[in-house]
Amino acid sequence: MQHLEHSKADTSKPFFEYLLRLGDDxxxxxxxxxxxxxxxxxxxxxxxxxxxxxxxxxxxxxxLEYAGEVEGEGRSEDDLAYFRDDIDFRNLQLAExxxxxxxxxxxxxxxxxxxxxxxxxxxxDHPDRQLAGIASKSLKETRYHxxxxxxxxxxxxDGTDESNQRIQQAFDDLWMYTAELFYMDExxxxxxxxxxxxxxxxxxxxxxxxxxxxxxxxxLQRPDDDQYMATGGRVGFHQEELGYLLMEMQFLRRSHPxxxx
Amino acid sequence: xxxxxTETTILDYLKEVEDPEIPVLNVVEMxxxxxxxxxxDRVVVRITPTYSGCPAMNAIEQAIRLKLVEKGFTNHQVxxxxxxxxxxxxxxxxxxxxxxxxxIAPPDERSIEGxxxxxxxxxxxxxxxxxxxxxxxxxFGSTACKAQFFCEGCRQPFEHFKCI
Ligand SMILES: [Zn+2]
Numbered sequence: 012m013q014h015l016e017h018s019k020a021d022t023s024k025p026f027f028e029y030l031l032r033l034g035d036d037x038x039x040x041x042x043x044x045x046x047x048x049x050x051x052x053x054x055x056x057x058x059x060x061x062x063x064x065x066x067x068x069x070x071x072x073x074x075l076e077y078a079g080e081v082e083g084e085g086r087s088e089d090d091l092a093y094f095r096d097d098i099d100f101r102n103l104q105l106a107e108x109x110x111x112x113x114x115x116x117x118x119x120x121x122x123x124x125x126x127x128x129x130x131x132x133x134x135x136d137h138p139d140r141q142l143a144g145i146a147s148k149s150l151k152e153t154r155y156h157x158x159x160x161x162x163x164x165x166x167x168x169d170g171t172d173e174s175n176q177r178i179q180q181a182f183d184d185l186w187m188y189t190a191e192l193f194y195m196d197e198x199x200x201x202x203x204x205x206x207x208x209x210x211x212x213x214x215x216x217x218x219x220x221x222x223x224x225x226x227x228x229x230x231l232q233r234p235d236d237d238q239y240m241a242t243g244g245r246v247g248f249h250q251e252e253l254g255y256l257l258m259e260m261q262f263l264r265r266s267h268p269x270x271x272x
Numbered sequence: 273x274x275x276x277x278t279e280t281t282i283l284d285y286l287k288e289v290e291d292p293e294i295p296v297l298n299v300v301e302m303x304x305x306x307x308x309x310x311x312x313d314r315v316v317v318r319i320t321p322t323y324s325g326c327p328a329m330n331a332i333e334q335a336i337r338l339k340l341v342e343k344g345f346t347n348h349q350v351x352x353x354x355x356x357x358x359x360x361x362x363x364x365x366x367x368x369x370x371x372x373x374x375x376i377a378p379p380d381e382r383s384i385e386g387x388x389x390x391x392x393x394x395x396x397x398x399x400x401x402x403x404x405x406x407x408x409x410x411x412f413g414s415t416a417c418k419a420q421f422f423c424e425g426c427r428q429p430f431e432h433f434k435c436i
Binding site for chain 2: 041055056058059062063064065066067068069070072073077140141143144145147148149150151152155158159
């Protein structure tokens with residue numbers, strides 16, 4: 012009995028971190044997508060991007076709410092979203108990249124969602140029912156995000172010279188943030204040993220295959236993997252741009268910390 | 273709490289609560305209300321969102337609370353339950369017919385091992401004229417749960433409630 016309690020205490024901290032990572036990816040990318048609202052290249056796309064933003068922010072809400080519960084210090088999802096500074100955010104640097112042009116936003120979404128479809132497929136069988144439920148719900152939504160962004164990668168890549176060149180540039184610029192998708196540290200190691208979360212290395216071949224296939228169909232070149240790859244988001248290293256995003260996202264709540272609406 | 277209340281009678285009351293975005297359906301036939309339980313003298317209602325980011329969830333929770341108070345259940349709790357992901361499979365045949373009459377092409381199939389046919393590969397009949405000369409305009413409509421179609425038969429756009 013004592014042993015059981017001991018092992019439970021051992022995994023609650025990494026599990027909290029794990030949920031925070033999943034939640035922060037979605038909160039930050041969801042906020043980025045919401046910046047398109049009212050600026051989409053056409054009405055349908057404006058709606059699509061607002062919908063994707065809502066899905067991601069909704070997923071973040073569920074994950075951060077649960078993270079707060081697991082942490083057990085009384086922090087709500089709003090406390091976690093609005094009252095942490097950039098060094099406490101655990102999102103991928105990929106997720107915080109500024110929107111750039113439409114092609115850049117689409118390429119970012121495609122790389123992110125393709126990874127998450129694979130991850131959520133595994134997490135939906137997680138023994139923790141709450142995480143499994145959130146994952147299986149998020150997976151349904153993520154499949155739409157993959158199809159939406161993939162369609163656009165094909166259309167832009169195999170479109171005009173300019174659209175081809177611009178989305179190729181987007182993939183070239185984003186590539187240095189893709190290694191971090193598969194970043195693992197002791198948080199993952201403890202939970203993997205516990206048999207509860209997937210080893211991200213195992214997702215990489217399938218991710219490569221899916222990305223390669225789409226790039227090929229879109230007549231695009233896969234950027235070189237042998238280049239500087241950024242990491243650090245998972246332990247709180249972020250770029251300057253995240254600060255501006257947080258300032259906009261958090262200022263109202265911080266100005267009126269007791270407000271209810 | 274009113275005497276002789278049972279979970280079934282309370283569930284019937286909740287059928288009077290409309291879905292704020294699709295008012296022809298109530299929150300029970302939409303599958304949003306997952307359970308009603310009596311815990312001593314408290315009513316506990318579990319709800320689940322159709323989509324993670326469904327912006328109507330707060331309004332739905334409020335409407336359920338108001339209905340419970342109206343029926344005399346002041347001691348209540350509405351909890352959001354994430355353990356089972358909502359699926360369009362929970363929309364009953366009767367509710368699908370209501371959707372069609374309302375002008376929304378309902379989910380056209382039920383899942384097999386959790387999967388549906390890809391939206392691009394589907395033929396969705398127009399809810400207005402029943403023509404199958406329709407085309408997908410966008411996988412996302414006015415809300416995340418719907419996609420936009422256009423009907424060549426009656427030259428009108430319409431929405432389709434997606435299978436998820
Ligand atoms: Zn028609």
